[in-house]
Amino acid sequence: MAPDSEDLGSAAIDRKASSAVTSLRSTVGERLHDLLEGKPGGTLRIGFSGGLDSTVLLDLLANIDLPNGWDLFAAHVNHGIAAQADEWQAQCERVMTGYGLQFAVKQLRIEPAGNLEANAREARYQVFAELACAHDFWLTAHHADDQVETVLLKLLQGRGFKGMSEVSTVNGVSVLRPLLGTSRVELVAYCRERQLVWIEDPSNSDIQFERNYLRARILPGIVSRWPQVREKVAHLLGSNKAIEDVAKFEIDRYRTSNPDGLRVVDLPVESKAAIAWLRMYLEAGGHYKVTEAALTEFMAQVHAAQRARVVWRGGGLEVHKDLIRVLDDKGQFRLRDK
Numbered sequence: 001m002a003p004d005s006e007d008l009g010s011a012a013i014d015r016k017a018s019s020a021v022t023s024l025r026s027t028v029g030e031r032l033h034d035l036l037e038g039k040p041g042g043t044l045r046i047g048f049s050g051g052l053d054s055t056v057l058l059d060l061l062a063n064i065d066l067p068n069g070w071d072l073f074a075a076h077v078n079h080g081i082a083a084q085a086d087e088w089q090a091q092c093e094r095v096m097t098g099y100g101l102q103f104a105v106k107q108l109r110i111e112p113a114g115n116l117e118a119n120a121r122e123a124r125y126q127v128f129a130e131l132a133c134a135h136d137f138w139l140t141a142h143h144a145d146d147q148v149e150t151v152l153l154k155l156l157q158g159r160g161f162k163g164m165s166e167v168s169t170v171n172g173v174s175v176l177r178p179l180l181g182t183s184r185v186e187l188v189a190y191c192r193e194r195q196l197v198w199i200e201d202p203s204n205s206d207i208q209f210e211r212n213y214l215r216a217r218i219l220p221g222i223v224s225r226w227p228q229v230r231e232k233v234a235h236l237l238g239s240n241k242a243i244e245d246v247a248k249f250e251i252d253r254y255r256t257s258n259p260d261g262l263r264v265v266d267l268p269v270e271s272k273a274a275i276a277w278l279r280m281y282l283e284a285g286g287h288y289k290v291t292e293a294a295l296t297e298f299m300a301q302v303h304a305a306q307r308a309r310v311v312w313r314g315g316g317l318e319v320h321k322d323l324i325r326v327l328d329d330k331g332q333f334r335l336r337d338k
Helices: 010-017 022-034 052-062 085-098 116-131 144-156 184-194 209-223 230-256 271-284 292-303
Strands: 042-047 068-080 102-107 137-139 167-171 175-177 309-311 315-320 323-327
Touching: 010 315, 022 052, 022 184, 042 116, 052 068, 052 085, 085 102, 116 175, 116 315, 144 175, 144 209, 144 230, 209 230, 209 323, 230 271, 271 292, 271 315, 292 309
Parallel strands: 042 068, 042 137, 068 102, 137 175
Antiparallel strands: 167 175, 309 315, 315 323
8 A cells, every 4th residue: 555655644534534435436426427328338448557546446336336238347458667567467367356347458568768658658548449349438547636737747848728538539549537526535545444455656756757746746735735726727627628619619510511621721820729720620530649849830831831741650731722631640641530
């Protein structure tokens, strides 16, 4: 188990422990029913690392009534990075077996070049995509503290004010995050009451990584001074999402009215607005890997009246006869969206 010094306050945890299980099971059960209402049914697939967050999520879902038409499946991805990776795999297999669940274990070898964390994440979601069937959802255990970290990190990196959504698509995988309204304090309280044991990855304490530095050095002080920061961030993200929903509605309407593609003359005049509009247009067609640098370069070429063409890992854009065309991973014109 994680030591008390890593929690946001042992006293707060003890106060919450007595009702943690009942409260969290009720909250997550109701949220799942709301999120899955109207969906045709399928499999809820949990990415189980054995850490605190996914340990709580797995125990919750194994002990609540799932919506009609849905069953449960767990998967552990052994990235082969940590020295203890095989030990963690064995522990996760024991836990998943103990719940009587169907599960899968995938062993990977992640290339150490470049951003190791990003490479591992991409490989993990590739596994998720291979295991999923139509209408399935992958459930991840991101919680309210993760959300605050994500927002702060993106702000500090100059990537805008944006967090994670309860329902989203990541690299073509449908994802649900039913714990986004739950704090880490509540997760620890749940584990204590249920007497659950979780894996503590020592790399999570390495503050050379930006997220770990934020979690260990910055966030505790923010929470201490502004205890409602999780709720405030969630409220602001909700307001932003409402604005995005309006923009997506307009973009979907544009795509329906202009099946041949996006006309250059229809882009907003202001460059930043054009980049934002273009990104949302691409995402509406299933293209999620475009970088900010690629879009900035593309718009610079458009404004310079050049024959604009930019490619990135997994796709690209070009202007052809005043139409912006989406390219595939080989730099060829894509006739249809994904």
